[in-house]
Amino acid sequence: MMGPKGKLFGLGVGPGDPELITVKALKRLQAAPVVAYPAAKGKKGNALTIVESYLSPKQILLPMIYPVTTEKLPPPFSYEESLRGFYDESAALVAEHLDRGVDVAAICEGDPFFYGSFMYLHDRLALRFETEVVPGVCSMLASASVLGAPLVYRNQVLTVLSGVLSREELADRLRNTEAAAVMKLGTNFDKVRTAIADAGLSDRALYVERATMANQRVVPLAEADPDSVPYFAMIIVPGQKWVA
């Protein structure tokens, strides 16, 4: 006879500083018999690194190992297809526990629904299993706090952009907003910095690497070295101060 199914939790664990997890996510994390986390092969991954001090040896760790992260593979390989396989397999691993009636906490850096890897598990499992998503502090707001930069005042428009977009699209969108955050820098950095100059925003743009993580680094945008910009770097264009 089948018992009740387990419950799936999508836990935002925050941007990097372990204390930036919420009280609720920490409770759910510590109550979970199984903790699923994304990581590259042979690595711990950021999400697990953030929470590992909170875990007990009794909890089962379930790694979800993702394929190489370059988006250009030689034919006949397709990154999209290899990701589809990865998400399908991850969902199947998690579902095995849920089907046996065991709760699973899937942890996610930042917030689960803000460019988070949990979204692909959610889309595969939320209709089959009871699911609770606990929101988290996203890297954009962590970056603004570290930079001491109020992000948006009153009725200002905020645009969140991926560094993957073209120089032209980035510049157009940056010209047409009052505040912006550009994520996913890494090898896109040089193009993004040029687009910011195209939009006339070089004087207002601020740059931070790995905000709130142990190896956080703040340098002026002009001085960042394109060859060493990590994926977890961010450019913030704060809204102009509203002098109330």
Added chain:
Amino acid sequence: MMGPKGKLFGLGVGPGDPELITVKALKRLQAAPVVAYPAAKGKKGNALTIVESYLSPKQILLPMIYPVTTEKLPPPFSYEESLRGFYDESAALVAEHLDRGVDVAAICEGDPFFYGSFMYLHDRLALRFETEVVPGVCSMLASASVLGAPLVYRNQVLTVLSGVLSREELADRLRNTEAAAVMKLGTNFDKVRTAIADAGLSDRALYVERATMANQRVVPLAEADPDSVPYFAMIIVPGQKWVA
């Protein structure tokens, strides 16, 4: 002889559920001898309501009482000017404690730098006093979690809008983005819903009132009653699912 000055903390206390405060903000809050909070006259305000169960009777509560919140006052009154006076007075109240060497935690619903009232204190005090900002879970991500709606996939563009904008500007910007959040609804709701229809997004838009607060309410956008939409309501247009 003057001793050292106090430190100013800007604490994001999250969107409403008291457990959505971060571990760090909770620590800073409980260590603060003085807790400053914004409220209308005779009310507690949302930020204090969120954290009051965490406070001890030894802590000094410092209310910052803001003026009426309608933006249209009869001449010769100006809402902007009455707000300027409010922020100046609030900063002076907080500075009195800091000057005496006493730390002050200014609490703020959601995140301090995401349309937060703390920004005006920060702009007046951060150059004079040591300041630490602890980011929080913002209402936008709380709304997405409550709605079970992944907000942005991969490289999608996200636009955050205030309901105060004109119908035309709202519709234009909604047409020109892949995902959106519209905040500050209240009396702007009917206009915003019309702009969403103008942009052809009525089928994708989701609506929630006071996400994660005790009186949270989710209703279909078409059924929301414009006469009773609160200020703390939100419309989310999630990005289209990326089928990995």
